Amino acid sequence: MSTTIPTLRPKFEITSRAVLPSRETKIAVDALNFYYGRAQALKDITLTIPARMVMAFIGPSGCGKTTFLRTLNRMNDVIPATRVEGKVMIDGADIYSASADVVELRRKVGMVFQKSNPFPKSIFDNVAYGLKINRLASSRSELEGRVEEALKDAALWEEVKDRLKSSALGLSGGQQQRLCIARALAIRPEVILMDEPASALDPIATSKIEELIMDLKNQYTIVIVTHNMQQAARVSDLTAFFLLGKLIEINTTEKLFTAPDEKVTEDYVTGRFG
Amino acid sequence: MSFSGTDRTRRTASQLMTTLTALCTFGAVGILLIILSYIAMRGIGALNLRFLFDSPRPVGEGGGIGNAIVGSAVLLGLSCAVGIPAGIATGVYLSEFGSGWFAPVVRFLVDTLTGIPSIVTGVFVYGVVVLRMKHFSALAGGIALALIMIPIVARTTEEMIRLVPHSLREGALALGAPQWRVTLGVIIPAAASGIATGAMLAIARVSGETAPLLFTAFGSRFFPRNLNEPIASLTVQIYNYAISPYDEWHAQAWAATLVLMTLILGINITVRFLTRKKF
Numbered sequence: 001m002s003t004t005i006p007t008l009r010p011k012f013e014i015t016s017r018a019v020l021p022s023r024e025t026k027i028a029v030d031a032l033n034f035y036y037g038r039a040q041a042l043k044d045i046t047l048t049i050p051a052r053m054v055m056a057f058i059g060p061s062g063c064g065k066t067t068f069l070r071t072l073n074r075m076n077d078v079i080p081a082t083r084v085e086g087k088v089m090i091d092g093a094d095i096y097s098a099s100a101d102v103v104e105l106r107r108k109v110g111m112v113f114q115k116s117n118p119f120p121k122s123i124f125d126n127v128a129y130g131l132k133i134n135r136l137a138s139s140r141s142e143l144e145g146r147v148e149e150a151l152k153d154a155a156l157w158e159e160v161k162d163r164l165k166s167s168a169l170g171l172s173g174g175q176q177q178r179l180c181i182a183r184a185l186a187i188r189p190e191v192i193l194m195d196e197p198a199s200a201l202d203p204i205a206t207s208k209i210e211e212l213i214m215d216l217k218n219q220y221t222i223v224i225v226t227h228n229m230q231q232a233a234r235v236s237d238l239t240a241f242f243l244l245g246k247l248i249e250i251n252t253t254e255k256l257f258t259a260p261d262e263k264v265t266e267d268y269v270t271g272r273f274g
Numbered sequence: 275m276s277f278s279g280t281d282r283t284r285r286t287a288s289q290l291m292t293t294l295t296a297l298c299t300f301g302a303v304g305i306l307l308i309i310l311s312y313i314a315m316r317g318i319g320a321l322n323l324r325f326l327f328d329s330p331r332p333v334g335e336g337g338g339i340g341n342a343i344v345g346s347a348v349l350l351g352l353s354c355a356v357g358i359p360a361g362i363a364t365g366v367y368l369s370e371f372g373s374g375w376f377a378p379v380v381r382f383l384v385d386t387l388t389g390i391p392s393i394v395t396g397v398f399v400y401g402v403v404v405l406r407m408k409h410f411s412a413l414a415g416g417i418a419l420a421l422i423m424i425p426i427v428a429r430t431t432e433e434m435i436r437l438v439p440h441s442l443r444e445g446a447l448a449l450g451a452p453q454w455r456v457t458l459g460v461i462i463p464a465a466a467s468g469i470a471t472g473a474m475l476a477i478a479r480v481s482g483e484t485a486p487l488l489f490t491a492f493g494s495r496f497f498p499r500n501l502n503e504p505i506a507s508l509t510v511q512i513y514n515y516a517i518s519p520y521d522e523w524h525a526q527a528w529a530a531t532l533v534l535m536t537l538i539l540g541i542n543i544t545v546r547f548l549t550r551k552k553f
Binding site: 130 | 373439441442443444445446447448449450451452455459460463464
């Protein structure tokens with residue numbers, strides 16, 4: 001078995017992007033603990049995520065990467081009997097402070113789920129939903145414009161422009177997932193969280209989503225959880241490796257997959273366990 | 275090519291079971307058809323246009339059930355106006371917002387309410403509304419029927435909302451939607467056809483109720499003029515005619531039964547049509 005996983009991007013590009021200090025910090029997590037009831041799912045996580053980059057979370061099943069992702073837009077709030085300790089700062093403001101507005105937070109930090117979850121509404125209404133509830137469009141024509149723009153950004157416009165009024169549930173799995181991405185993009189968040197967005201998709205749909213991620217990172221800070229290490233290597237600038245609720249290593253993707261600092265990371269990325 | 279012994283056994287067993295389930299289905303649907311056709315046979319004789327529009331007359335002079343049809347419609351309208359919103363609101367509360375010790379208590383009470391015999395509901399409304407107002411009225415009848423509807427609508431609404439995938443809720447929340455907008459704009463529409471089915475069940479159930487109306491709406495031989503006086507209903511009229519000693523009224527009771535069943539069927543089809551899945 002080979003010890004490295006080849007990346008598809010040329011090397012010089014990666015090293016140039018890996019100059020971290022030039023990027024401002026978007027998300028800073030400090031000593032985060034998370035509990036489901038009495039079970040501790042995340043242990044003392046500290047990391048920073050720079051703006052307009054793609055950070056991937058990898059690790060075996062149950063290591064806490066999805067839980068951690070969901071702490072970044074307080075999606076775990078909807079699960080009963082959960083508890084958070086520590087700080088998550090986005091643009092310098094603690095999202096868990098008493099004064100933080102969770103609705104405001106989620107407008108800023110969008111999310112795409114593992115299983116596509118379009119609403120049982122028309123394609124148009126799915127994308128327009130976030131715009132309507134957040135009153136982001138003042139007229140019908142502006143609404144239509146923003147929906148079109150979001151669908152174009154999600155590389156779905158050409159496939160659905162003639163059937164915007166038909167049900168979103170009639171789309172294929174890959175199209176549904178891109179619709180969910182369009183729905184998240186429509187309200188122009190600053191951060192996009194993606195929870196294994198391509199895990200249920202075929203290779204062609206997957207590569208479309210990956211291309212999309214690479215296009216989007218010029219404008220958005222993207223955090224992606226993935227099971228698929230090749231995918232992490234292909235799309236991300238930075239990779240964090242989680243194991244049993246702990247953050248083991250965070251590094252540039254290039255370094256994490258070729259010369260990780262930790263032995264256990266190397267064991268994982270080379271397929272010795274997990 | 276020949277089939278082995280076990281394969282043949284399996285096929286035979288499969289065919290046997292398929293036949294058995296088909297027979298049971300025919301049995302169940304067949305009984306319904308027998309009831310329907312029997313009522314149609316007995317009822318069709320006394321049924322004519324005048325019967326549908328006229329009000330009751332003394333024995334031997336014909337007369338009809340027009341006032342009872344209107345009365346039933348008024349009573350159903352009243353009970354729906356009270357029972358459906360209250361039931362849906364209770365169901366939404368139980369599934370979406372209820373937590374701690376209160377929701378399970380409410381759920382238990384709602385279940386108990388479902389099991390209360392309808393005549394008890396009638397006596398209760400008689401005590402609380404009729405005695406206070408000092409006369410029978412359409413309002414009292416509507417309240418009695420609404421009390422029967424609420425728990426049915428509440429529990430089906432709760433169950434139907436529970437069936438909406440959690441991922442839809444999270445998807446909407448993740449877009450910055452406040453809880454109440456998620457419930458109103460995503461969850462309830464996604465459960466709408468199920469909720470409508472629950473409402474329909476409740477309507478079908480109360481349109482057949484007689485006992486609670488005996489103590490509340492009482493019945494009347496005239497077309498209703500306002501909600502504050504006794505009102506006729508198909509079921510009470512059927513009951514009164516059925517226990518009478520006259521063959522003519524017996525025939526009219528059959529015809530009224532046929533009309534009642536047709537109306538319930540009509541309501542069912544209409545609601546199904548209005549709430550059919552669009553997406």
